[in-house]
Amino acid sequence: MQKQQSLRPSSVSIPLHNPTTKYYDLNVAVGERVLVGQKIAVRYNQEVRLPVFSSVSGIVRSVDSLEYVNGISMDHLVIDNDAKEEQVKARPLLKPYTAQMLRTQLVDMGVEGLDQNGLYTSLDFTNNINQVIVNAVYENAGFVKEDVQFFETHQDALIKGCYLLAEASLKPVTVLTNQRSFATKCQQAGLQVRLVRPRANKAWQVEAIASIIKQQPPYDLLSVGVIYTNAHTAKAVYDAIELGVPVTSTEVVVLLDDAKQQRIVETKIGTTLADVLAGANASAQQDATYFSGNVLSGSSMKSGEFVVHADASTVGYTSSVIEEDVCIKCGLCNDVCPVGILPQNIMDSEIREAEDRIYSYSVDQCVECGLCSYVCPSEINVLEWVRRAKRRVARGVE
Amino acid sequence: MATRKAPFRYAAKKTNKMMWLIQAALVINVIASTVLYTIAGFDGLRLLISASLAVVVGVVTEYVFYRSWKRPKSVGYLILQKHAAMIPLMVALLLPLHAPLYLVAVSTVVAVWIGKLVFGGFGYSIFQNATVGVLFAYVSFAPQIALTPALIGQEVFYPIDVLKQALFNNELSGLDMTSLLLGGEYYTIAAGAMSGLVLIVLWVILSATRTIDWLIGATYVASVFAIATIVGGTELGIEMILTGMVLFAAVFLVSDPITSPTTRNMKILYAVIVALVTVLIRILGNNTEGVLFAILFGNVLTPYMNRNARSGTLRTFIQTAAIAIVITVTSGYVLLQMRQPVAEELNTTVEVLIDETL
Ligand code: SF4
Ligand code: SF4
Numbered sequence: 001m002q003k004q005q006s007l008r009p010s011s012v013s014i015p016l017h018n019p020t021t022k023y024y025d026l027n028v029a030v031g032e033r034v035l036v037g038q039k040i041a042v043r044y045n046q047e048v049r050l051p052v053f054s055s056v057s058g059i060v061r062s063v064d065s066l067e068y069v070n071g072i073s074m075d076h077l078v079i080d081n082d083a084k085e086e087q088v089k090a091r092p093l094l095k096p097y098t099a100q101m102l103r104t105q106l107v108d109m110g111v112e113g114l115d116q117n118g119l120y121t122s123l124d125f126t127n128n129i130n131q132v133i134v135n136a137v138y139e140n141a142g143f144v145k146e147d148v149q150f151f152e153t154h155q156d157a158l159i160k161g162c163y164l165l166a167e168a169s170l171k172p173v174t175v176l177t178n179q180r181s182f183a184t185k186c187q188q189a190g191l192q193v194r195l196v197r198p199r200a201n202k203a204w205q206v207e208a209i210a211s212i213i214k215q216q217p218p219y220d221l222l223s224v225g226v227i228y229t230n231a232h233t234a235k236a237v238y239d240a241i242e243l244g245v246p247v248t249s250t251e252v253v254v255l256l257d258d259a260k261q262q263r264i265v266e267t268k269i270g271t272t273l274a275d276v277l278a279g280a281n282a283s284a285q286q287d288a289t290y291f292s293g294n295v296l297s298g299s300s301m302k303s304g305e306f307v308v309h310a311d312a313s314t315v316g317y318t319s320s321v322i323e324e325d326v327c328i329k330c331g332l333c334n335d336v337c338p339v340g341i342l343p344q345n346i347m348d349s350e351i352r353e354a355e356d357r358i359y360s361y362s363v364d365q366c367v368e369c370g371l372c373s374y375v376c377p378s379e380i381n382v383l384e385w386v387r388r389a390k391r392r393v394a395r396g397v398e
Numbered sequence: 399m400a401t402r403k404a405p406f407r408y409a410a411k412k413t414n415k416m417m418w419l420i421q422a423a424l425v426i427n428v429i430a431s432t433v434l435y436t437i438a439g440f441d442g443l444r445l446l447i448s449a450s451l452a453v454v455v456g457v458v459t460e461y462v463f464y465r466s467w468k469r470p471k472s473v474g475y476l477i478l479q480k481h482a483a484m485i486p487l488m489v490a491l492l493l494p495l496h497a498p499l500y501l502v503a504v505s506t507v508v509a510v511w512i513g514k515l516v517f518g519g520f521g522y523s524i525f526q527n528a529t530v531g532v533l534f535a536y537v538s539f540a541p542q543i544a545l546t547p548a549l550i551g552q553e554v555f556y557p558i559d560v561l562k563q564a565l566f567n568n569e570l571s572g573l574d575m576t577s578l579l580l581g582g583e584y585y586t587i588a589a590g591a592m593s594g595l596v597l598i599v600l601w602v603i604l605s606a607t608r609t610i611d612w613l614i615g616a617t618y619v620a621s622v623f624a625i626a627t628i629v630g631g632t633e634l635g636i637e638m639i640l641t642g643m644v645l646f647a648a649v650f651l652v653s654d655p656i657t658s659p660t661t662r663n664m665k666i667l668y669a670v671i672v673a674l675v676t677v678l679i680r681i682l683g684n685n686t687e688g689v690l691f692a693i694l695f696g697n698v699l700t701p702y703m704n705r706n707a708r709s710g711t712l713r714t715f716i717q718t719a720a721i722a723i724v725i726t727v728t729s730g731y732v733l734l735q736m737r738q739p740v741a742e743e744l745n746t747t748v749e750v751l752i753d754e755t756l
Contacts, residue, residue: 255406289406291406295405295406296405297405298406300406316406318406322408325413325414325521326413326520326521326522327521328413328416328521328655328656329521329655329656329657329658329660330611330655330660331611331655331659331660331661331662331665334660334661334662334707335661335662340714342660342661342707344660345660345661345704345705345707348704357705370405373405373408374405374408374409375408375409376408376409377409377410377412377413377416378413379408381405383405
């Protein structure tokens with residue numbers, strides 16, 4: 001896949017808060033000059049305080065209310081990029097570290113909640129954690145290819161990152177990979193490894209996790225003491241601890257026009273999707289749908305004028321119009337569901353509002369992988385019906 | 399503004415393509431059977447005419463239905479989106495070649511109207527549409543389905559009748575299996591079941607293109623074969639498959655996604671049950687051909703099976719496969735034991751069961 005240079009947008013708009021941390025304190029003033037990696041704000045809720053960093057060097061222009069990817073308006077700090085890439089002084093953690101020191105540093109460097117798409121969890125060590133699983137597979141959702149170059153260049157950082165995760169959690173770390181040579185290296189570094197065979201139309205991640213934790217994985221893996229994260233986060237862990245630099249950019253897979261083309265773009269946090277697309281020399285048609293997150297379960301917007309948030313691994317646009325056909329009861333969705341909860345039957349009972357039947361299915365086990373929708377020959381959004389059933393059951397239980 | 403919900407990409411939009419492939423397979427069957435009947439010295443063109451008539455009648459029925467509901471749909475839409483030609487083609491292929499044209503028309507109306515439209519149209523049927531129409535013909539127009547005196551005069555017979563007689567006498571039919579496989583010699587009870595080979599080729603194509611679920615058809619045929627083999631040896635197994643509508647059903651009726659269960663496990667059980675009832679009717683029942691009744695019986699069970707299906711894991715799959723094998727083997731042995739002494743008694747039980755089902 002074509003690898004793009006990292007983007008140099010003329011300005012970035014960094015989200016100051018998000019749906020989970022609704023409040024923020026600004027550390028800088030309009031007109032002030034900031035550097036790459038400078039802490040510009042702290043966002044918080046009752047439980048956590050998380051730092052927000054500048055991803056460019058330049059002058060703070062304003063605080064604007066912009067649409068976030070979920071369609072709600074959020075405050076963003078707009079910084080004009082002077083392209084000098086001046087960094088703040090690195091603050092590596094000095095050895096010897098304790099687990100607590102590592103955890104604090106990860107929070108201070110903004111690594112804590114990096115990729116939380118789908119099954120991925122935050123690096124939340126406060127719960128009773130028994131297991132850390134790092135997904136280091138070259139291939140993502142079957143048809144989205146991961147950046148092989150990333151793995152080759154950062155192999156050592158990645159392995160060290162996984163090792164640091166073990167030290168921070170004081171629990172074993174298991175690496176999922178499909179590369180034998182990488183597996184050997186991980187083993188030499190004292191990590192546990194599971195060789196997996198990723199296939200399209202297969203919830204291989206769910207299967208791999210199930211076989212490691214020896215139970216059906218729930219949607220919220222933290223609730224069973226599992227931290228599940230990916231290679232990019234593992235590298236960010238290494239950067240934060242050993243190099244002392246926070247997360248200021250992410251590698252996103254950009255899917256152009258219904259995934260006909262794919263690019264990997266190193267994106268500064270605060271870049272709009274429109275800028276990412278312009279950098280990838282792509283312009284969408286008039287009525288395209290722009291999406292961010294995961295192709296099978298992310299969210300979408302009518303325009304590309306929204307900021308790619310730090311936990312988006314895939315962004316892009318699609319121009320295809322989806323017209324649902326009637327369900328032909330082929331059962332493909334039932335067969336593909338990794339937790340075996342029969343999404344077609346759930347959909348059928350939800351449409352008929354047959355409450356007794358809905359309750360008899362284990363709807364809460366759905367891990368929202370989106371495969372049931374993906375395989376449907378009639379392009380029905382089966383997952384959306386399962387979600388409705390989940391909400392109905394949740395309401396009923398309250 | 400959020401516009402649409404994920405996913406933003408689907409594996410493939412296929413429903414229409416699948417339905418078109420099935421219709422293409424039906425048309426190939428019509429053409430192949432026309433040729434084979436002509437080779438065998440019958441009026442093969444008749445099938446072409448009755449298939450065309452059925453399609454016209456089927457489309458008109460749908461058109462009138464939607465109009466009368468004040469929701470008119472164009473003929474193009476009905477054919478392209480609602481697959482209005484599919485069921486009529488099946489009906490024409492399931493009736494015998496000499497079936498009078500008015501019977502073809504009436505059966506098509508029943509299949510499309512009662513089987514399909516009344517339940518909500520394409521995608522919503524409970525009973526396999528074509529089966530409904532053809533069974534109606536069997537029940538209400540038995541004399542027209544039977545061979546005409548002219549055909550009998552030419553010493554024409556239905557292979558399935560020969561098999562039935564043989565089963566009754568506890569013998570083999572003695573029919574030439576190669577001819578049944580290749581087609582072009584015998585006059586079959588369903589015009590579209592002339593050649594086993596044509597059906598097998600169609601089954602392979604439809605399975606390979608993932609248009610139909612191969613497992614369900616394969617389970618059906620394998621179960622018919624297994625039960626019959628236990629009762630009367632492999633020869634009987636082969637005769638059971640090649641005589642009559644078993645292969646046609648495996649390709650088009652049992653594997654119909656809409657009226658079969660929605661989980662792999664239940665599909666296997668469904669196929670085994672339909673196979674069991676097929677053999678049961680053939681060996682013990684009054685009716686000559688058990689396939690159509692068996693499918694209707696399976697359709698009755700489908701909602702119940704869907705309702706009781708639970709998880710679809712590998713373990714339950716193995717369990718189901720084991721249950722399926724147990725049903726097949728046990729029923730085979732039970733049939734073998736019962737066949738002679740209590741044939742009469744069971745006969746009535748099965749009939750009652752099926753009457754109730756209907
Ligand atoms: S119901 Fe759909 S989204 Fe939920 S786990 Fe099953 S396949 Fe995945
Ligand atoms: S995959 Fe789609 S068409 Fe098939 S049973 Fe599921 S919802 Fe229905």
